[in-house]
Amino acid sequence: MVGDTEGQPRRRLTRAEAKARTRDQILDAAARVFAEKGYAGASVEEIAESAGFSTGALYSNFDSKQELFLQLMLAWRSRATERQAEQATRFVDDDNEDPLVLLAQRLARVTDRSTEAAALQAEFWLYAVRNPEAMQILAQTTAARIDALIPLVTHVMQRYGGNPGIAPEEVTRIALGMFAGLARQRRIDPGAVSADLITQGLRWLLIGMSTASPD
């Protein structure tokens, strides 16, 4: 999964590369364990062992449990934003017939799959509410996420006869908020929040936006 550039046979890792690999494996394990047990409920020993290392290895890569969590926030949210940006680009390029329905279906599917990701996001949010440094990281990565989604939202807005006086960023934030809120409700009571309800909400929002008179 690493290297392989210019068709060389599998090269032995340098010390720095090996360390970076360990760090990544610990971050992966941390994501799993923090999602399952929460910040305070997760133990560094379980994280280290789940990654296949001793606790000492963890402390050789991170200063403390808090630092590990902050680094996880940064790494995880950055990577998620990158993936979203790619998917958004591909979606716009595909130029589907009814983008909104397709989009809502995908979102509903994402919701149902990854409870782990949702729990982790909630942990991030709670940690940030209690910790200014984490709050800053969350604000920055959220802004990056919004930016990554703007092309997609602009595209859908145009399809719905968008109102040119409206900032795509605002629509993006509202749509994202609505989706996140409904996803959370859906996880509590899947029967009460159908995939259609999500589509419905997004559609009403876009119709309303394109109909409303600019103030």
Add this chain to the structure above:
Amino acid sequence: MVGDTEGQPRRRLTRAEAKARTRDQILDAAARVFAEKGYAGASVEEIAESAGFSTGALYSNFDSKQELFLQLMLAWRSRATERQAEQATRFVDDDNEDPLVLLAQRLARVTDRSTEAAALQAEFWLYAVRNPEAMQILAQTTAARIDALIPLVTHVMQRYGGNPGIAPEEVTRIALGMFAGLARQRRIDPGAVSADLITQGLRWLLIGMSTASPD
């Protein structure tokens, strides 16, 4: 604050009443400490002492930390729903000129005041995702909350020339989801989510709903 019915002088509490009072005080303290530290981060000793009792008193009223948390969920969310139902009724009776703007302003104010309540709600959700019994409590109290808000939403829908084919419950769930999602964003970055943005989102939603053709 207790009793005083029929102008009697302050009556001494019976054993049962005194115990119920202690229980309530511990639940109040639990709400504060769980909101501040999270479920795993809060200690029963801190909760008991914050309520002015020993840990033994806590265990005399609740079987375990988990049980305390579940009881808090039930009590806190029931009380919140009651308050919301009252406020919703009053709001409908007042019959304001532009109910949506007033409503959004109030919601924004609520958001800014009580970070404690928001953190507690997030703790409830996370605990529920990891614990089936809590999930059930959350689903039930959420349904009750939706029911309590339906009269309000119906009222606003009528004002916006509502589409009679649309179930008020669906609109309520979508609106609540949107509000909750934006509130969370606002707490991370108040500058990026203004009170106007919340108004905007709710308005677009209602306009879209009343404009959309029923399918």
Add this chain to the structure above:
DNA sequence: TGTACATCAGTGAACGCGCGTTCACTGATGTAC
């Protein structure tokens, strides 16, 4: 290429600490007569 030494990523036992829970006890409240 080969040798001698330096570096340092990762080990794992040890530490002190704070946690959730228990339980023998206390004394105010309740009950029976």
Add this chain to the structure above:
DNA sequence: TGTACATCAGTGAACGCGCGTTCACTGATGTAC
């Protein structure tokens, strides 16, 4: 009303346990000549 006993809400010290963090150590990798 007064007395003797029963109840039980709340006390607080004690318990065993698992936690985050440290650190002397190991042996593979890197460096100098």
